[in-house]
Amino acid sequence: xxHLLSTRDLSRDSAVELLDVxxxxxxxxxxxxxxxxxxxxxxxxxxxxxxxxxxxISFEAAAKRLSADVITFSAKGSSVxxxxxxxxxxxTLAAIGADAVVIRHHASGAPQVLAQSGWIDAGIINAGxxxxxxxxxxxxxxxxxxxxxxxxxSRGRALDGVRVTIVGDVLHSRVARSNVWLLDxxxxxxxxxxxxxxxxxxxxxxxxSVGYDLDxxxxxxxxxxxxxxxxxxxxxxxxxxxxxxxxxxxxxxPERFARLRPDTIVMHPGPMNRGLEISAxxxxxxxxxxLEQVANGVSVRMAxxxxxxxxxxxxxxxxxxx
Amino acid sequence: xxxxxxxDADMQRALTRISHEILESNRGAxxxxxxxxxxxxxxxxxxxAAIIQRIEPDAPAALAGSLDVTMYRDDLxxxxxxxxxxxxxxxxxxxxxxVLVDDVLFSGRTIRAxxxxxxxxxxxxxxxxxxxxxRGHRDFxxxxxxxxxxxxxxxxxxxxxxLREVDDDDFVSIEGGEA
Numbered sequence: 070x071x072h073l074l075s076t077r078d079l080s081r082d083s084a085v086e087l088l089d090v091x092x093x094x095x096x097x098x099x100x101x102x103x104x105x106x107x108x109x110x111x112x113x114x115x116x117x118x119x120x121x122x123x124x125x126i127s128f129e130a131a132a133k134r135l136s137a138d139v140i141t142f143s144a145k146g147s148s149v150x151x152x153x154x155x156x157x158x159x160x161t162l163a164a165i166g167a168d169a170v171v172i173r174h175h176a177s178g179a180p181q182v183l184a185q186s187g188w189i190d191a192g193i194i195n196a197g198x199x200x201x202x203x204x205x206x207x208x209x210x211x212x213x214x215x216x217x218x219x220x221x222x223s224r225g226r227a228l229d230g231v232r233v234t235i236v237g238d239v240l241h242s243r244v245a246r247s248n249v250w251l252l253d254x255x256x257x258x259x260x261x262x263x264x265x266x267x268x269x270x271x272x273x274x275x276x277x278s279v280g281y282d283l284d285x286x287x288x289x290x291x292x293x294x295x296x297x298x299x300x301x302x303x304x305x306x307x308x309x310x311x312x313x314x315x316x317x318x319x320x321x322x323p324e325r326f327a328r329l330r331p332d333t334i335v336m337h338p339g340p341m342n343r344g345l346e347i348s349a350x351x352x353x354x355x356x357x358x359x360l361e362q363v364a365n366g367v368s369v370r371m372a373x374x375x376x377x378x379x380x381x382x383x384x385x386x387x388x389x390x391x
Numbered sequence: 392x393x394x395x396x397x398x399d400a401d402m403q404r405a406l407t408r409i410s411h412e413i414l415e416s417n418r419g420a421x422x423x424x425x426x427x428x429x430x431x432x433x434x435x436x437x438x439x440a441a442i443i444q445r446i447e448p449d450a451p452a453a454l455a456g457s458l459d460v461t462m463y464r465d466d467l468x469x470x471x472x473x474x475x476x477x478x479x480x481x482x483x484x485x486x487x488x489x490v491l492v493d494d495v496l497f498s499g500r501t502i503r504a505x506x507x508x509x510x511x512x513x514x515x516x517x518x519x520x521x522x523x524x525x526r527g528h529r530d531f532x533x534x535x536x537x538x539x540x541x542x543x544x545x546x547x548x549x550x551x552x553x554l555r556e557v558d559d560d561d562f563v564s565i566e567g568g569e570a
Contacts, residue, residue, distance in 0.1 A: 070472070086474060093459065093475045102511040107462040135462075224477065375462070380472030 070376045072184045072193040076204045076251035081227060084254055088212050089224050090372035091365070097134070098368060108137035111168040111378050115141040116158065117196070118174045123339055123363060124196050124206075128171045131370035137378075140165070155179060159188035167191045169378055177201035177243075192377040200241050200303075206338055207247035209369040211255055213358050214293050216365070217334050229256035234286050235277075236262045236319060237297030237346050240269055240308075244338045245297060249277050262286045264319060266308040283318065287325045293334040296321050296347045316345050326351040334358050392566055393551060397540055399561035402523070405539035406435065409521050410442040412537050417488055420450035422516070424487045426458040428505060429476035431494040433457040434556045435523060439492060453481035458491070458512075463504035480512060489515040490537075494552040496522040499533035524563055526550055544568075 070083065079087075097105060113132040117125055125141065132139045144158065155174075162170060169192045172180050177199030184193040197203040214231060215223045233252055239245045239261050252259045253276035260278045261268065272279055280286055287294075299315065309315045316322065321335065326348060329335070335347075335357045343349050352359060397405065417423055420443055427436025440455035461467075461475035491505050502520060509515060521537035526544040540563070544550065548568040555561050 090475060093462075093477060096478060097462075100512065104511075105462040106507065107467060376472055379467040381468070381470060 070192075070373075072180075073204055073373050073377060074180050074184060074193065074195045075202045076207050076247045076254070077202070079204075079251065079254060081254050081256075084208070084211070084251060085225065085227055087208060087369070087372050087376060088215060090375060091208075091212050091368045092224055094134075094371040094375075095365065095368040097371075098364070104134050104136060106136045107375060108132070108135040108378055111137045112166055113137045113139050113169045113171065113374065113378075114162050114165070114167040114191075115139065115196075116144065116162070116170050116172045117142065118144045118172070118179070119197070121173055121197070123366070124173065124203075127363070127366040128194075128196060128205075128370050130367050131374055132169075134367070135371055135374055137168075137374065140167070155182065156186065156188055159183055159186065162191070163189040169194060169374060171196045173197045175199055194373060194377065197243055199243070200246075201243050202247045203243040204247050204251070205366070205370055205373055206244050207251040208373070209362055209366045210244075210248055210295065210336060210338070211251055212365050212369050213336065213362050214257075214334060216361075217358060218292070227255040228252060231257040231293070232260070232289075232291045233257050233293045233295060234260050234262060234289070234291040235295045235297065236283060236286065236321070238267045238299055238303075238308075239263045239297065240267045241300050241303045242297045248295065249275055253277070260286065260289075260291070262319070264309055264315070266306075283321075283325065287328050290330045291333060293336055294321065294329065295336040295338075296341075296351075298338065298340065299342055299346050301342075312345050320344075320346050320348065321351045322348045323350040326354070329356070331356070336362060339363065393564040394566065395562055395564050396542060397524075397563035402539070402561050402563065405523065406438055407442055409537045409539060410439050410446065413439070413490055413519070413521065414443060414447060416519070416536070420444075420447040420454070422487045423451070423454060423490065424456065424480075424482065424484060424515075425454055425490045425492060426456045426480070426509075427492040428501060429457055429459050430557060431552055431554050432492045433476075434554045435494060435521075436490075436492040437556075439490075439521065451482075456480045458505060458508055460501060460504040460508045463507040465500060465504065478508075483513055484509065484515045485513040486516050488517045488519065490519045490521050492521045494523050494554075495550050496520070496525045496533075496535050496538075497528055497550075499529045499531035502533050503531050523552060524550055 171194045173196040180195035262280045425436045425440045427433035437455045444450045457479045459476045459478045519536040522535045523539040525538045526542050545568045551564045
């Protein structure tokens with residue numbers, strides 16, 4: 070794997086392989102010595118143009134547990150225009166000798182630009198770009214679902230026939246986009262439930278069904294229900310009257326939660342707005358996988374870093390020919 | 392143009408002898424742990440453990456396991472990406488005699504990686520090495536304690552180990568090399 074930019078271009082085999090490697094990484098987390106020497110001497114740069122706690126910490130933990138050197142670069146407050154600053158930053162990182170760059174950027178497509186620009190040779194991992202994609206989040210969600218369903222027998226399996234409902238702000242959600250593509254690739258059936266104002270104008274090309282009524286979706290007894298965060302920072306367009314109304318129509322309140330099947334997995338990418346899109350009763354229940362998702366995130370990111378940084382890498386001259 | 396060097400019966404006899412040798416040098420099966428290196432080492436470790444359990448009725452039930460060394464290799468940046476296999480250690484390795492099992496001993500780099508992997512899991516009392524075929528050409532001062540067959544070979548030759556559990560049949564063959 071050269072870069073991890075999107076779940077859309079992951080094949081089924083490479084997605085399952087990544088999840089299987091993540092299983093091995095998860096086993097390492099149970100040992101007394103949690104560190105592997107695999108990426109000794111490699112440098113991983115966390116390049117975060119946007120705030121993040123769990124993704125940044127998760128990548129940092131993943132890289133450190135593989136013995137890589139980690140440099141965290143927080144570009145907050147930079148006033149240089151976007152294109153220029155990205156180029157300058159990339160060339161700086163190349164000069165430092167970064168082997169992998171984990172980038173989060175407010176502009177959709179920034180990781181793609183970095184990967185194709187030729188400014189830097191490093192492997193690029195998209196850690197969330199604008200409203201486009203967040204592939205490692207989708208991979209850890211798929212990993213979490215697979216583990217809940219198959220436990221120790223997860224290796225080698227996809228998610229064929231598993232019914233996953235994604236609820237909430239699909240319009241702004243890179244998590245939803247990455248999940249739709251990945252879950253479909255793995256054979257799951259995805260349905261989206263959201264207020265019409267929080268759905269993209271055209272979802273015809275998406276391998277997912279679309280609905281507006283959470284009560285219907287709950288009564289359809291999905292295998293997993295994923296509540297998306299209402300992103301207060303992107304809520305300036307009057308997408309719904311107020312948070313109480315949103316919560317009443319599209320929140321997983323105690324009453325809806327009680328109607329779910331007792332083995333339906335309740336997921337949330339975090340950070341949660343308790344009482345808005347998800348109630349405490351649902352978030353703290355046995356069915357909730359919120360903390361598992363965080364723990365699994367480290368294993369999945371270790372797998373991604375391993376697959377990106379191991380194996381023969383073409384030198385820049387060879388790549389120009391290819 | 393592959394030449395068979397071990398038939399299924401030869402292999403069976405070699406594994407039985409290795410099992411006896413392990414028991415003899417360990418003076419029984421107590422505190423013994425047989426760890427195979429995936430993929431075929433794991434299969435061989437299971438077979439050796441089964442033979443030992445047949446010979447020594449009071450051998451521990453959790454005798455065989457699997458030790459993946461992929462993440463400890465020193466050539467990760469030099470070859471294609473390797474997919475790791477699961478590691479499965481049935482009991483703690485602390486204070487036990489660990490017998491590492493692999494199909495072919497060649498450069499010794501896999502075994503070197505296995506030492507690193509083992510030391511991250513605990514402190515074994517002793518580590519021994521059993522291999523089905525020793526073909527020479529070591530890069531490290533590593534030697535097997537139990538050998539199925541010594542097979543002097545040229546580096547250009549290929550050793551193929553087939554095992555029923557993986558390949559549907561049992562044999563070891565050698566092929567290639569200069570004509």
